[in-house]
Amino acid sequence: MSKRFALIAGLAAASFVTVPALADEIMPIEALEGTVWASQESHDRTAIDANGDISLKESKDIYVAFGDLIDGVYTIKINWWNVEAGLNVVEYAVLLPESDNVYVYIETTHPADSSFPGIQGGGAFRVLDEDTATLTQAGRLLDGSASAFVTKLTRVEAPPEVPLAQTYPKP
Numbered sequence: 001m002s003k004r005f006a007l008i009a010g011l012a013a014a015s016f017v018t019v020p021a022l023a024d025e026i027m028p029i030e031a032l033e034g035t036v037w038a039s040q041e042s043h044d045r046t047a048i049d050a051n052g053d054i055s056l057k058e059s060k061d062i063y064v065a066f067g068d069l070i071d072g073v074y075t076i077k078i079n080w081w082n083v084e085a086g087l088n089v090v091e092y093a094v095l096l097p098e099s100d101n102v103y104v105y106i107e108t109t110h111p112a113d114s115s116f117p118g119i120q121g122g123g124a125f126r127v128l129d130e131d132t133a134t135l136t137q138a139g140r141l142l143d144g145s146a147s148a149f150v151t152k153l154t155r156v157e158a159p160p161e162v163p164l165a166q167t168y169p170k171p
Helices: 003-014
Strands: 036-039 043-048 054-070 073-082 087-099 102-107 120-129 132-140 146-156
Touching: 054 146, 073 102, 087 120
Parallel strands: none
Antiparallel strands: 036 054, 036 146, 043 054, 043 146, 054 073, 073 087, 087 102, 102 120, 120 132, 132 146
């Protein structure tokens, strides 16, 4: 694990101060396979640039879909969208357990010339109960700003329908 990812994952996981449940008390790792977790409310992203200027990007919907569990590592799909901004972004990551019911993830990189509109980084997925989780992410924007968000997710039967075509990466 790179030092940068370890720092990002550690910071994200450290934001959870409550005492975790026993590993199988809420949900064993195998139970996440094939599950989908979606926001019920939009989330905001906070950023700060090298000059200390703070910005807030508002109103994004998001879901996380768990794929295969391979040797203790999950593949996940993160889909976020903002109808008003005309954005529908799909990202992929690997996710692994860090402690009881807390998982860290890191996303794939985006080409420098991609015009990627979001945070490139990683974070934590924490199971709060069998139907509720939080997703925390920290990373950098294309302009080098540090950026992060925390959002609450609910387990759903299937991914929500996104009301616009995928804009990134171009299908």
